[in-house]
Structures are given as structure tokens and as C-alpha cells.
Amino acid sequence: MEGNSLARRACAELVGTALLVFVGAGSVAALLLLGGSAPFGGADLGFVALAFGFVVIACVYVLGPISGSHINPAVTIAFAATRRFPWRDVPAYVLAQLAGGTLGALLMWGVFGARGTRLGTGFGMAFFDESKTSWGSAFLAEALAAGILVFIVLGAIDRRAPQTVAGIVIGVALAGIVLVIGPITCAATNPARVFGPLFVQTVDGSGAHNWLQLLGAYAPAEVLGGVLAAFGYDLLNRRHEPATPPIAQS
């Protein structure tokens, strides 16, 4: 991955985040479209979880060799905080991720057209219902979601874990997180995934949009949860100890 220029790696991050939003958030819009007047059900949530999980699996395998396939500012910052990723590359990665999230939402606009804003909250936007979920609960939910994701990512990419299935483990774990946290905060776990649809919804102008939730809950909770989980993983795993035999491959 170090063999690729920063520009090339940032392009890969952009493409991956766009895929995540277009396919993952797109599945929310698609299922709402089929549901018609019926409410978004548990089975719908399950398939949204699978769409997010499956597209993350593809990104890890296809883009991982180019950029590491973070496609999530919380992951990039958690990696940098635990010295797995250089801080000087963080701004380019995060900008590429935010731009990719926006591109993914624009592509949804292209294929769903005006229906994109009329379905649910528009473009599969992540939000929470402030009349039912307190800001504290929403903050905790997103911090936990991002924390669990980062914890699993770090475990799956550890040298001693079997690398062949790392991407599958990460994607399936994300699906599991969405199944638990989805009904509370949409389980964004990713500031770029919140930003893209929110930005396009704001530009479109025909629906509601809430930037305060992104700035006051989603972004700080996800970054904080991811960083804490990364330090927690290192405490638990003691990175610099001599490697034990790779039991997982025996």
C-alpha cells in the first residue's frame, strides 16, 4: 500500500466511500420504494444490514491493496491515533471520504431522481428521532457502533488472524452492528456516510436536513468511539509482544 502515491490512495478511498453510500444507503431507498405505504420493517432492516456488509466486503478486497480501504474517517483517525497510519495522510483520506460519500449520494439522486428525497428521510440519510431517542443515547449508540467496528477491523487485520477471510469478517460484523443499532441512529458508524446524503439532501432543498445531529452526535461520537476502541484493542492485544503461534490457521 505504501507503494501507491497518496493521490492514488485517496482516489481509492473516494471510490470506496461512494460505493458504500450508493449501495448501502441506496438499499434503504430501494426497500422503501418497494415498501410503498408500508412502514420500514425488521426484514427490511436485515437486508439493509446485508447490503452494507456485502459492499464493505467487496471494498476491503478490491481497494484494500491500494489504500487499505478505510472508507470511514473514524477508522482513519483511530488508525492514526494508534500509530498504524501516518497523521500527515489523514487530511487527504478524510477529504476523499467526504467527497466519496457526496458522490455516492449524487449517484442515488441520478438513479432515484426526485423520489430520492420523498423516500423516508431522503437518500438513505442517517438520523435519529429526537422525540424518542435522547442525544445521550444517540451519542452512545454511534460511539459503540464505531467502536465495535474499529475493534473488529483491528482484530481482523492482525498478522496472526487468517487474512483470507479478513474482509468477510469485517463486513459480516458491520451487518451485525446495523441489526442492533440501526433502529436507533441508523448505525451510520461513519461520518462520511452521514455527510454525503445530508449534503445532497441540503442541496436538493426539498426535504428536512439536520446538520446539528452530524456535528453534535454522529461525527464526535464515531471518532471518539473508534479511537477509544483502538486503544482498548492495543491494551488487550499488547501489540509489541513477540507473536504467538498463529493458532487460527492450525
Add this chain to the structure above:
Amino acid sequence: MDEHSLARRAAAEAVGTGLLVFVGGGSIVGLLLLDRGDGAPFSGPDLGLVALAFGVVIMVSVYVLGPISGSHINPAVTVGLAATRRFPWHDVPAYVAAQLGGATVGGLLMWGIFGSHGTRLGTGFGMSYFDGTSLSWGSAFLAEALATGILLFVVIGVIDRRAPQAAAAVIIGLALAAIVLAIGPLTGAAMNPARVFGPLLVQTVDGSGAHNWLQFMAVYVPAELLGGVAAAFGYDALKGRARSTHPAPAVRADAPVRRPPAAAVPAGGAQ
């Protein structure tokens, strides 16, 4: 793959595309058959299960037929691979003809088991179409081009030598399922001219239902070929095709040992 004659490889493509249409397209008819018992419309969970049916049959086809023909089972994949010199152009006509023939057999097998249900349910034989009154032709074109482009991007990425080959078919199948979940309600997320052609031809021969060749010729075929070729070139631009300058760290010791590396390449290894 090179050790197999073109005729044998084309036969494998026909079998794979037939399986794709029979199982994937058939799952639509099967779910509609159950739904229509209580008059329910095609729902979100139905879509999810159709997506999984397509994804699973693709996985099977890549593992079983990949070592014989590469298991393209899709003219957009074959053309995308040929355009980026991963597959010889002179084999393209035989592959595409086999894929169209296989998809038609898949549609005929659906006719055989579902009988007249096949045409009365939904649009008939799991046919791909879009509703021109609610979706513009431009959006439909963009949707099919993007869906096919994402598929090609993933296929070419996972058959790269540096990706772990043991999981390639699983990744491709799951990615296809995810794309169906996002695009399915718009255009059927065909991503495959052969998959559109087979059911459409059988529906036309049957004659009792609607069929729309204009959508096939003006949207599905050009959008899928264009999206696939553009994504293949896009992948090469993103990756930089200086493959020989990199070691191959991802071909790992825990890769499958039951197949030699050449046969483990599920598509496009014939360059």
C-alpha cells in the same frame, strides 16, 4: 483455462448462464407464486431473497465453472475483460453466443416447471424491465451502467493476483447481491444482457404477456456494456497496471491448495 477447447468453454458459459437465469430469475417467479396466494405485492424482503438467490448461484457458478471457462456468464463481463486485454477478442463471439443461448435455455426451463404461471406472475419469467412512467430512460440507463460498472470493478479487483483467491467467488456473489438490493426496484438490476435476453425471448415466443425489446436494445445492452467497459478501464487507471513491479503478498500460504493458481482465477485468466 487455456487447456480447454473453445467449444468446451462456451458450453460451460451456456450452462452457467442457464443456471443464473433459472435460479436467479426463477426465484422471482417462485416468490411471486407464494405472494399471490394472499395477493401481496413484491416486497422489500422478497427483493432481499432474490438478491441472495442471484448472489448464491453466482458463487456456485464461479467455483464450479471458473476453472473451465472463467465463468463470465455475462456478455458485459466478457466484453469488459476483452476491452482491457484480459480476454482474447477472437473468443468473444463464441462466449456471447453461448451466454445468450444459455439464458434462453434457462428461460425455457422456467417455462417447463412454472408453466402458465410463468407468464402470469409479475412481468413473466422474472423478466427485467423498468416502469417508464415512474423512472426516466436516462435514470434507467444510469442505474444499469452503474450496477454493471460496480460488478466489473469488483470482479476485476478480486481476480487481481494480490487478492486472496479462495474467497473470490464469495466476494463477487455477495457484491452482486448488494447491488441488486440497491438497484433492483428501479430496473431489476440485470447487469447482464444475456439475463435480460433469455426471459424476454421466451416471453415473446409465449406471446401471452407484455414484452419490451426497445428497453433491451436502447437501455439494458448499451448501458451494461458501456458501464462494464468504463469500470474495467477505471480500475486499471486507479490501480496502475504495473503489476510486475509489485510482489504478490496476497497470494498467501492459506490460499486453497486444491487448485493450481492458473485455474483459481475465476475470470479473464486467458491473456
